[in-house]
Amino acid sequence: MRVNPRIINQAVRVGLSAQALFTVSILVVIVAIICVKGFPYIDFAFIFSFPEDMGRHGGIFPSIVGTIQLALLSILLATPLGVGTAIFLTEYTRESAFTKLIRFGVESLAGIPSILYGLFGFIFFVIKLKMGWSLLAGVLTLTIMILPTIIRTSEEAIRAVPRQLRIVSYSLSASKWETIKKVVLPAAMPGILTGIMLSIGRAVGETAAVIFTMGSSLRLPLSLMDSGRTMAVHFYILAREGISMEKAYGTALVLVLSILLINVVAYYLMNKAIARYS
Amino acid sequence: MASMTDRTMLKERFVKWVLITFALSSLLFLFLIFVFILAEGLPLFLKVGLKKIIFGFKWAPTKGYFGIFPMIVSSFLVTFGALVIGAPLGLSCAIYLSEYSGKKTKMFLKPALELLAGIPSVVYGFLGVIYIVPLVRNYLGGSGFSLISTSLILGVMILPTIISISFDAITTVPKTYREASAAMGATKWQTIYKVILPSAKSGILASFILGMGRAIGETMAVIMIAGNALKIPTSILDPLRTLTGNIALELAYATGDHRLGLFSTGIVLMVIIMALNYLANFGIKRKPAK
Amino acid sequence: METKITASNLNLSFGDTHVLKDVTIDVYKNTITGFMGPSGSGKSSLISIINRMIDFENNVRIEGDVLIDGKSILDGSSNPIELRRRVGTVFAVPIPLPRSIFENIAYGPRLKGISDRTSLHHIVEDSLKKAFLWDEVKDRLNTSALKLSGGQQQRLCLARTLALKPEIILLDEPCSGLDPISTAKIEDALSELKSDYTIILVSNNTKQIARISDFSAFFYLGTLIEYNTTDKVFTAPVEKRTEDYIQGKFG
Numbered sequence: 001m002r003v004n005p006r007i008i009n010q011a012v013r014v015g016l017s018a019q020a021l022f023t024v025s026i027l028v029v030i031v032a033i034i035c036v037k038g039f040p041y042i043d044f045a046f047i048f049s050f051p052e053d054m055g056r057h058g059g060i061f062p063s064i065v066g067t068i069q070l071a072l073l074s075i076l077l078a079t080p081l082g083v084g085t086a087i088f089l090t091e092y093t094r095e096s097a098f099t100k101l102i103r104f105g106v107e108s109l110a111g112i113p114s115i116l117y118g119l120f121g122f123i124f125f126v127i128k129l130k131m132g133w134s135l136l137a138g139v140l141t142l143t144i145m146i147l148p149t150i151i152r153t154s155e156e157a158i159r160a161v162p163r164q165l166r167i168v169s170y171s172l173s174a175s176k177w178e179t180i181k182k183v184v185l186p187a188a189m190p191g192i193l194t195g196i197m198l199s200i201g202r203a204v205g206e207t208a209a210v211i212f213t214m215g216s217s218l219r220l221p222l223s224l225m226d227s228g229r230t231m232a233v234h235f236y237i238l239a240r241e242g243i244s245m246e247k248a249y250g251t252a253l254v255l256v257l258s259i260l261l262i263n264v265v266a267y268y269l270m271n272k273a274i275a276r277y278s
Numbered sequence: 279m280a281s282m283t284d285r286t287m288l289k290e291r292f293v294k295w296v297l298i299t300f301a302l303s304s305l306l307f308l309f310l311i312f313v314f315i316l317a318e319g320l321p322l323f324l325k326v327g328l329k330k331i332i333f334g335f336k337w338a339p340t341k342g343y344f345g346i347f348p349m350i351v352s353s354f355l356v357t358f359g360a361l362v363i364g365a366p367l368g369l370s371c372a373i374y375l376s377e378y379s380g381k382k383t384k385m386f387l388k389p390a391l392e393l394l395a396g397i398p399s400v401v402y403g404f405l406g407v408i409y410i411v412p413l414v415r416n417y418l419g420g421s422g423f424s425l426i427s428t429s430l431i432l433g434v435m436i437l438p439t440i441i442s443i444s445f446d447a448i449t450t451v452p453k454t455y456r457e458a459s460a461a462m463g464a465t466k467w468q469t470i471y472k473v474i475l476p477s478a479k480s481g482i483l484a485s486f487i488l489g490m491g492r493a494i495g496e497t498m499a500v501i502m503i504a505g506n507a508l509k510i511p512t513s514i515l516d517p518l519r520t521l522t523g524n525i526a527l528e529l530a531y532a533t534g535d536h537r538l539g540l541f542s543t544g545i546v547l548m549v550i551i552m553a554l555n556y557l558a559n560f561g562i563k564r565k566p567a568k
Numbered sequence: 569m570e571t572k573i574t575a576s577n578l579n580l581s582f583g584d585t586h587v588l589k590d591v592t593i594d595v596y597k598n599t600i601t602g603f604m605g606p607s608g609s610g611k612s613s614l615i616s617i618i619n620r621m622i623d624f625e626n627n628v629r630i631e632g633d634v635l636i637d638g639k640s641i642l643d644g645s646s647n648p649i650e651l652r653r654r655v656g657t658v659f660a661v662p663i664p665l666p667r668s669i670f671e672n673i674a675y676g677p678r679l680k681g682i683s684d685r686t687s688l689h690h691i692v693e694d695s696l697k698k699a700f701l702w703d704e705v706k707d708r709l710n711t712s713a714l715k716l717s718g719g720q721q722q723r724l725c726l727a728r729t730l731a732l733k734p735e736i737i738l739l740d741e742p743c744s745g746l747d748p749i750s751t752a753k754i755e756d757a758l759s760e761l762k763s764d765y766t767i768i769l770v771s772n773n774t775k776q777i778a779r780i781s782d783f784s785a786f787f788y789l790g791t792l793i794e795y796n797t798t799d800k801v802f803t804a805p806v807e808k809r810t811e812d813y814i815q816g817k818f819g
Contacts, residue, residue: 008467013378016370016371016378023437085301088300106304108552113547116544117311128314147307206398207399208497
């Protein structure tokens with residue numbers, strides 16, 4: 001029996017769009033559940049007060065602060081390293097054995113799963129360098145983890161800057177670094193910022209690499225050597241230990257909303273920078 | 279005037295060396311990671327023996343048993359399961375995104391996918407425990423903490439990876455191929471099926487392999503849903519423990535040889551993932567040129 | 569006539585391709601010298617040696633020398649950044665920087681260390697006037713340069729190089745995409761500028777060369793075929809190839 005190819009075509013079209021719709025609806029369902037179940041438990045007190053009774057009562061303030069500290073400090077370290085590497089690979093060398101080696105390093109780092117970062121961070125920072133479970137150990141581990149993303153997105157953004165712009169700058173007597181600083185980087189800013197926001201999002205949601213380096217103390221981290229929790233870690237412990245469904249949903253909501261916010265800001269920054277420079 | 283350009287030249291050289299150092303830092307970090315994980319994990323391989331660890335069936339590290347074979351098998355089972363669910367669905371979405379969706383839909387779908395990718399794995403795990411596990415328990419049997427539950431959740435988690443890489447592979451296929459096919463009277467689906475997909479084959483395959491790499495390295499969602507059984511699962515309803523789970527569940531309180539055993543687990547995981555990544559990159563390199 | 573730029577036995581190769589063959593030429597101060605010839609004749613490459621933009625190409629081999637004011641610009645002691653302040657370049661396609669008109673022109677002076685607003689404004693105004701663009705943009709110096717028309721953008725590029733107060737201006741097919749009115753404006757600007765600058769104009773448009781240049785050099789496949797005053801080259805060319813090219817028999 002030969003089926004009319006046009007009928008197959010239509011059927012396929014329906015089938016594919018149904019699957020796309022299904023995939024999007026998974027996202028919608030996830031966000032909806034978290035919002036609906038978590039919203040009742042979010043209030044001023046939840047955000048700004050400290051957890052009591054292992055998190056059964058009270059708020060999640062220390063873990064919000066811990067998350068912000070971890071993400072911000074990691075970005076602070078990873079951005080110059082990452083953008084600098086990207087600049088080096090694009091502006092200062094031609095493709096050679098050396099650049100291939102560096103790229104191999106970056107790609108390998110990108111492929112390492114977060115539990116292995118946790119394992120490494122644990123043995124190297126926490127134990128061997130005697131930092132103990134601390135914000136510092138978490139920051140250093142996470143910096144290495146997000147570095148490949150920043151390098152990749154920055155390199156792509158820098159390569160996309162038209163060669164003519166560089167030529168013009170050089171012909172006006174600018175040096176290489178002046179050209180990079182004044183022409184190339186500003187033009188590449190949208191892409192670079194996107195990579196940074198992506199990495200912040202990843203840092204905020206990360207658990208396996210964080211719990212074994214930063215630890216899970218309920219205290220507010222006041223110094224680099226203090227241990228603390230991020231929201232993701234707090235959420236995981238609440239769920240695993242079955243401490244409190246309500247608080248878990250509440251934490252999940254704050255967590256997911258933060259990531260949503262980061263994505264939105266990334267989009268906004270990207271569009272604003274594109275408008276300014278084109 | 280002359281001294282100003284001299285200063286500029288000096289600055290240039292300084293900047294170059296700073297940037298070289300930054301670039302080398304990636305290699306340094308990779309080196310450190312390799313060295314320290316190997317340093318902790320290799321001794322046990324030498325002490326207990328490679329075969330006893332990789333092919334051993336019993337994991338009881340405080341009693342001297344370091345067999346992780348069931349976990350290796352479980353890791354692969356869960357990964358293949360995730361692929362069964364994620365690959366067809368992901369590929370369909372990629373095809374839809376590139377061939378069927380208009381500009382407006384694209385503007386809506388792409389951020390949606392990024393968001394899906396951004397949801398932390400602990401949240402997936404949590405929702406899996408609350409909703410999927412009881413579903414499996416009530417309709418299929420068992421405790422619900424099982425291979426199938428884990429595969430379902432992991433399948434969803436690897437969707438963004440498969441979709442975005444397959445999408446890239448499909449959109450790289452030159453427009454002329456499509457036009458030639460349409461000129462010969464083919465329907466859209468025939469064009470996709472006979473021309474585009476074969477052309478994008480290696481990129482799509484690479485997306486599957488990278489999806490596998492993600493699934494096998496996944497930790498948090500897995501430990502929340504897979505149960506905690508140290509035996510090889512004999513049915514999709516059986517609970518299991520993966521290599522990642524092994525590390526995550528015991529690292530916090532392991533000492534001495536027990537801890538070393540977890541690093542050995544880490545080495546095995548690292549080797550598997552490196553192999554997968556190498557396979558995928560090999561596949562991507564053979565993508566048709568633009 | 570005072571010599572400003574000298575090329576002596578200049579040879580340029582990219583890998584195996586010999587692009588400039590034993591070129592010797594004296595370009596005179598405060599003149600417009602036209603470099604003409606079909607594509608591939610090496611005229612753009614010669615320009616790129618004079619402004620040392622050749623430094624950015626790979627696989628380059630140069631023999632011979634280029635001198636400005638009697639001093640070599642190719643030996644180790646010469647600084648390309650200094651050189652590019654003395655030698656300004658206008659390219660075939662106008663490339664404004666993605667910033668305001670003011671900042672485009674101020675880009676060069678800022679690199680030299682000039683940062684106060686009044687000096688910069690003075691320089692910007694002066695440069696725009698010399699490029700015959702001031703009247704059209706004086707009220708919108710802070711708007712994006714990308715909004716200008718093609719002809720305006722090219723005059724902007726000319727003003728940009730003038731802002732560095734160079735001694736030499738190189739123009740590589742500057743009017744190739746422009747309408748006749750914009751072309752005329754640029755040609756008028758160049759004719760006025762030559763009293764203070766040494767100008768080299770590379771063009772495939774022989775009529776343009778005949779219109780405004782004082783001296784003309786005809787290049788063919790990397791060799792300098794003929795070089796003389798524009799009058800002599802166009803009315804009584806010595807070489808047959810020159811005559812054929814001018815008459816449009818090839819190109």
